[in-house]
Amino acid sequence: MDLFETIEIGQGNLDSVGAFARQRFGGQAKRAFLVSNRKVFGLYGRTVEASLQKVGFSTATALIGDGERFKTLASTEKVLAAMAAARIERTDALLSLGGGVVGDLGGFAAATYLRGIKHIQLPTTLLAMIDSSVGGKTGVNASFGKNTIGAFHPATGVFADVECLRTLPEREIVAGACEMVKHAALGGKSLLKRTKACFSDRTSLFSSEKLAALVRENIAFKAKIVDQDPFEDVKRTDGRSRKILNFGHTLAHALEKATDYRYFRHGEAVGYGILYAAELSKKLAICDKQDVELLYDVLHSVGVLPSLADIEPQKVFEAFQFDKKNISGSLQWILLRGIGRPVVFSGDHVSPKTALSTLEAFLKLQK
Ligand SMILES: NC(=O)c1ccc[n+]([C@@H]2O[C@H](COP(=O)([O-])OP(=O)(O)OC[C@H]3O[C@@H](n4cnc5c(N)ncnc54)[C@H](O)[C@@H]3O)[C@@H](O)[C@H]2O)c1
Numbered sequence: 032m033d034l035f036e037t038i039e040i041g042q043g044n045l046d047s048v049g050a051f052a053r054q055r056f057g058g059q060a061k062r063a064f065l066v067s068n069r070k071v072f073g074l075y076g077r078t079v080e081a082s083l084q085k086v087g088f089s090t091a092t093a094l095i096g097d098g099e100r101f102k103t104l105a106s107t108e109k110v111l112a113a114m115a116a117a118r119i120e121r122t123d124a125l126l127s128l129g130g131g132v133v134g135d136l137g138g139f140a141a142a143t144y145l146r147g148i149k150h151i152q153l154p155t156t157l158l159a160m161i162d163s164s165v166g167g168k169t170g171v172n173a174s175f176g177k178n179t180i181g182a183f184h185p186a187t188g189v190f191a192d193v194e195c196l197r198t199l200p201e202r203e204i205v206a207g208a209c210e211m212v213k214h215a216a217l218g219g220k221s222l223l224k225r226t227k228a229c230f231s232d233r234t235s236l237f238s239s240e241k242l243a244a245l246v247r248e249n250i251a252f253k254a255k256i257v258d259q260d261p262f263e264d265v266k267r268t269d270g271r272s273r274k275i276l277n278f279g280h281t282l283a284h285a286l287e288k289a290t291d292y293r294y295f296r297h298g299e300a301v302g303y304g305i306l307y308a309a310e311l312s313k314k315l316a317i318c319d320k321q322d323v324e325l326l327y328d329v330l331h332s333v334g335v336l337p338s339l340a341d342i343e344p345q346k347v348f349e350a351f352q353f354d355k356k357n358i359s360g361s362l363q364w365i366l367l368r369g370i371g372r373p374v375v376f377s378g379d380h381v382s383p384k385t386a387l388s389t390l391e392a393f394l395k396l397q398k
């Protein structure tokens with residue numbers, strides 16, 4: 032099926048979400064169950080509800096708390112109970128309106144309610160539009176780790192209005208943009224340059240068609256990678272495996288862990304992770320200096336990242352060990368042979384000594 036039959040990214044199109052949902056869910060679905068949080072629902076919930084009702088859905092809503100700490104089984108259970116109370120049936124459907132927290136949890140509720148009902152993602156953050164709403168990974172956090180409970184449950188559709196990003200705080204825009212730079216670093220120079228051009232002109236960011244077009248292109252890029260390796264085969268190490276989407280994430284996860292998940296937005300940490308992976312690639316003599324400089328240039332153009340001044344290299348280095356890509360005791364590094372040329376390296380290719388010395392030099396450079 033054509034990807035863009037299942038995905039609609041527009042500008043000022045939120046009031047047509049009902050028609051999209053009707054087309055994706057088919058005529059059998061009678062009830063549309065919305066999952067959101069108070070903030071996002073307060074901004075966009077009524078428009079979405081009215082549009083769904085206009086095409087004949089009856090609607091019911093569950094609101095979860097705002098923030099990563101509410102992405103839990105306890106919140107999911109409340110959503111499932113609200114779905115049962117609203118008498119949602121197997122032919123009915125769920126829509127998640129919000130950022131990645133709402134999308135991951137709503138998707139998981141859809142995956143598990145009556146063993147699975149249809150789900151549409153209505154992402155309202157940049158990160159959710161280009162990353163978390165695509166690829167079918169749903170789930171919640173547990174006491175034993177982030178995203179450790181979940182299911183693959185690809186959405187029946189993804190619908191977004193980039194106008195919704197006007198109300199998104201600047202830090203969230205930068206965080207999403209960093210994940211776009213990640214895609215572009217993996218995708219090639221043309222995408223990288225267009226990403227820079229789009230974010231350099233902040234005054235017209237939301238009023239031009241450019242952002243919607245770039246979001247579409249990012250979704251297509253991620254969808255293509257996911258399609259080649261839908262369940263992220265642990266054994267694969269080729270440059271087309273889904274693992275390459277973890278580019279920049281080894282340092283990102285370590286930075287988040289070393290700061291107790293309180294200091295960085297995830298995408299901001301990915302921004303630094305991209306630069307560190309590029310520095311490591313340069314150190315191993317597989318990537319040119321010019322390509323590394325281009326990545327610095329593009330990242331600086333998308334926004335300002337939080338300072339690394341108080342980050343201790345040793346603490347970050349220790350946090351590398353906890354990364355979930357740490358398979359059979361050996362880390363896997365996603366590096367670049369150049370822009371658009373990712374490689375997966377095992378720990379044997381990158382000695383702990385090289386990783387640490389590059390990290391020390393990198394953190395010093397950022398201060
Ligand atoms: N499933 C996947 O493949 C995947 C991929 C990447 C990330 N994720 C998950 O995504 C989550 C992060 O998502 P996120 O970055 O979107 O954060 P988020 O969902 O916490 O949203 C960020 C903040 O923006 C607010 N918000 C959302 N839309 C808004 C709007 N239009 N205007 C004003 N405020 C708005 C939210 O209420 C929240 O306070 C993490 O839990 C992460 O694990 C999942």
Ligand SMILES: [Zn+2]
Pocket residue numbers: 210280297298301
């Ligand atoms: Zn990420």
